[in-house]
Amino acid sequence: MNLDFTPDEDAFRVRARTWLADNLPTHERPPQGQAMREFDVAWQRTLFDGGWAGINWPVEFGGQGLSDIQQMIWYEEFARADPPFTLNNSCTFVGNNHGGPTLIACGNDDQKSVHLPAILRGDEVWCQGFSEPGAGSDLGSLSCKAVVDGDELVVTGQKIWTSYADVADFQELLVRTDPSAPKHKGISWVICDMTFPGIDIRPIETMAHTTDFAEVFYDEVRIPLANVVGQMNEGWRVAMSTLSFERGTAFMADQIELAKVVENLIDEARTRTGPGGKRPAIQDEELSRRLATCRAEVAALRAMTIAGISRNRRTELPGPEGSMIRLFHGELHQRVYRLALDIIGADAFRLTSIDGEGVWTGPYLQSFAYTIGGGTTDIQRNIVGERVLGLPRVK
Amino acid sequence: MDLLPTPEQDEITASIQAVLTDRHTLGQPMSDELWTAAADQGWFGLGMSEDRGGVGYTIVEEALLCIELGRGCVPGPFVGTILASAALEADLRAQIISGERRVGLAERLGDGYRILDGESGGLAVLLDEMVLGEIGELSAEPCLDPLTSLGTTSEWRDVDEAGDGDRATLLIAATLAGLAAATTVQSVSYGMDREQFGQPVGGFQAVKHRCADMAVKSESALTQVHYAAIAFHDGQHDDHRFQIEAAAVVAARAAVENAEINIQNHGGIGFTLEHTAHRYVTRARVLAGLRGGLRTHLADLLAQPV
Numbered sequence: 001m002n003l004d005f006t007p008d009e010d011a012f013r014v015r016a017r018t019w020l021a022d023n024l025p026t027h028e029r030p031p032q033g034q035a036m037r038e039f040d041v042a043w044q045r046t047l048f049d050g051g052w053a054g055i056n057w058p059v060e061f062g063g064q065g066l067s068d069i070q071q072m073i074w075y076e077e078f079a080r081a082d083p084p085f086t087l088n089n090s091c092t093f094v095g096n097n098h099g100g101p102t103l104i105a106c107g108n109d110d111q112k113s114v115h116l117p118a119i120l121r122g123d124e125v126w127c128q129g130f131s132e133p134g135a136g137s138d139l140g141s142l143s144c145k146a147v148v149d150g151d152e153l154v155v156t157g158q159k160i161w162t163s164y165a166d167v168a169d170f171q172e173l174l175v176r177t178d179p180s181a182p183k184h185k186g187i188s189w190v191i192c193d194m195t196f197p198g199i200d201i202r203p204i205e206t207m208a209h210t211t212d213f214a215e216v217f218y219d220e221v222r223i224p225l226a227n228v229v230g231q232m233n234e235g236w237r238v239a240m241s242t243l244s245f246e247r248g249t250a251f252m253a254d255q256i257e258l259a260k261v262v263e264n265l266i267d268e269a270r271t272r273t274g275p276g277g278k279r280p281a282i283q284d285e286e287l288s289r290r291l292a293t294c295r296a297e298v299a300a301l302r303a304m305t306i307a308g309i310s311r312n313r314r315t316e317l318p319g320p321e322g323s324m325i326r327l328f329h330g331e332l333h334q335r336v337y338r339l340a341l342d343i344i345g346a347d348a349f350r351l352t353s354i355d356g357e358g359v360w361t362g363p364y365l366q367s368f369a370y371t372i373g374g375g376t377t378d379i380q381r382n383i384v385g386e387r388v389l390g391l392p393r394v395k
Numbered sequence: 396m397d398l399l400p401t402p403e404q405d406e407i408t409a410s411i412q413a414v415l416t417d418r419h420t421l422g423q424p425m426s427d428e429l430w431t432a433a434a435d436q437g438w439f440g441l442g443m444s445e446d447r448g449g450v451g452y453t454i455v456e457e458a459l460l461c462i463e464l465g466r467g468c469v470p471g472p473f474v475g476t477i478l479a480s481a482a483l484e485a486d487l488r489a490q491i492i493s494g495e496r497r498v499g500l501a502e503r504l505g506d507g508y509r510i511l512d513g514e515s516g517g518l519a520v521l522l523d524e525m526v527l528g529e530i531g532e533l534s535a536e537p538c539l540d541p542l543t544s545l546g547t548t549s550e551w552r553d554v555d556e557a558g559d560g561d562r563a564t565l566l567i568a569a570t571l572a573g574l575a576a577a578t579t580v581q582s583v584s585y586g587m588d589r590e591q592f593g594q595p596v597g598g599f600q601a602v603k604h605r606c607a608d609m610a611v612k613s614e615s616a617l618t619q620v621h622y623a624a625i626a627f628h629d630g631q632h633d634d635h636r637f638q639i640e641a642a643a644v645v646a647a648r649a650a651v652e653n654a655e656i657n658i659q660n661h662g663g664i665g666f667t668l669e670h671t672a673h674r675y676v677t678r679a680r681v682l683a684g685l686r687g688g689l690r691t692h693l694a695d696l697l698a699q700p701v
Binding site for chain 1: 396397398399400401404455579583586587594595597598600602603604606607608610611614615616618619621622624625626629632637638640641642644645648690693694696697701
């Protein structure tokens with residue numbers, strides 16, 4: 001056990017800090033649509049040109065070939081620089097954190113060489129196509145069907161909760177390719193080009209007033225068989241590797257950022273008047289204890305993040321322990337923003353965007369997604385209970 | 396940067412566990428055999444340098460030891476004796492490290508002192524000031540934790556120093572983190588064994604999810620204790636007090652909350668004196684109440700600069 005950064009890591013931090021000071025966008029991120037996409041991919045391109053895209057991706061695919069620790073240092077410096085946007089809300093999230101890592105782990109050479117550099121350059125935006133109206137927590141029961149016809153799959157069905165479907169170029173799509181097999185055995189993971197004919201995207205407005213959420217309909221959409229990632233009918237295994245990234249390292253940026261959010265909130269509590277209208281909020285006993293508890297918990301979250309990185313270094317794929325971090329993080333994120341609204345009082349009435357400087361109301365509304373997306377906290381608890389602790393499986 | 400124990404640290408932990416398995420029974424008072432074995436294994440001088448009569452490891456290994464003492468829910472004057480190995484006077488220190496002199500814990504109580512695991516005329520570490528002292532005549536009181544001896548005294552004589560207060564906070568937090576991990580294991584084990592409605596109760600989400608929450612709490616506590624221990628040992632992290640206070644907060648909460656929910660997970664048997672589940676509640680409550688308890692740690696943490 002050690003907390004030492006190597007000289008390389010220290011030098012990397014200095015370089016990152018300097019570069020961020022010169023290159024971070026200063027204007028606000030447009031909240032939706034093409035303008036938002038342009039902002040996000042321009043930032044991705046800036047990262048790529050500066051040599052900061054895919055920090056922990058292999059060099060052969062355009063990444064920097066560095067460690068998860070360096071990736072974490074990058075996120076720490078990014079948070080420290082007070083950016084006007086949140087990486088987790090970027091439309092480049094799925095490409096960088098699910099689609100890309102899944103292709104690295106399970107894709108063939110063609111798939112890797114076509115998509116991975118393009119994701120890093122900001123030329124490709126990806127979205128997810130896992131959940132369906134009838135297959136949420138029970139993802140394995142998905143029914144969006146794909147029938148082989150020559151060298152193509154013909155896809156008919158529906159997906160839902162697809163963030164950024166309207167601006168994405170590609171989708172990581174789970175389809176049922178063998179309806180006669182047991183439910184987890186007949187699924188395939190395919191790369192769907194969002195410009196293929198037969199795709200209909202209908203936006204869904206979220207309670208945080210964002211419209212990047214969507215349902216996607218497929219009417220005999222023809223996808224080349226070459227787009228299947230891993231083997232046909234092996235999609236569940238591929239999807240589980242995707243989700244292990246989501247539960248393992250994908251939220252590292254967010255976990256690191258949360259420490260900064262708590263410090264910002266402590267500053268708010270020092271300057272704002274607390275309940276009763278006389279003393280600063282931080283002198284209110286209840287609020288100060290909750291702030292201190294959040295401070296302790298984000299410290300523990302960072303320690304768990306580092307322990308997770310240490311563990312991943314010894315294994316190929318992130319293990320089920322990632323679900324512990326995801327569960328802790330999701331609920332802590334909510335507690336922080338719940339506390340923020342209790343501190344800012346009636347100032348919370350004014351609706352804000354979901355990210356940006358000094359905003360609390362929008363992120364509070366957005367925080368409800370943290371215990372639902374990527375597997376609800378109930379599902380995370382099942383994974384911890386069954387796969388980490390070894391308790392009997394849910395029938 | 397690596398937050399997993401090294402193979403050598405895993406061996407230390409395994410050897411501690413082997414001694415505890417051999418010499419300690421959960422729910423029983425500390426045996427003299429355990430105390431002797433602990434001294435033979437160098438537990439009381441684990442973090443002291445060899446030229447001071449110790450084993451030559453660091454506070455990190457002391458924390459690993461305390462985690463195991465917590466995991467075993469081991470009663471007795473361990474934490475006080477480990478802390479007192481920082482005494483400056485060589486003969487006294489040798490007596491402490493050899494296990495010859497057992498050291499309790501003391502805190503100020505009005506004009507007098509509250510003593511845990513001490514004996515009349517014996518030694519204790521005064522946690523308020525981190526001094527080692529000799530205590531006077533004790534008047535015993537029944538303790539919330541029946542395997543901890545509780546008493547008060549009005550007499551105290553300073554004898555030596557007892558090291559850094561942050562070290563005390565950390566080692567208590569480490570013990571609490573171990574307790575939190577132990578109750579997780581006990582609940583999971585019961586969830587596998589106990590059958591109702593024709594299946595192990597751990598298969599029911601109501602129970603399984605409580606176990607998952609316990610695991611997350613104990614994992615966060617253990618990991619933060621590891622982090623804080625290394626930060627303290629390195630001495631080059633100006634945030635080590637921040638990290639130790641954070642460890643104290645998450646570990647106290649994890650230990651107490653897990654111990655309480657562990658009773659619920661056991662149902663009726665968990666409420667009995669015969670079962671060992673209550674051991675963790677009372678042990679956690681006593682340890683979590685030291686050094687001002689959670690409220691003090693929260694205030695100290697919030698006062699830390701970032």
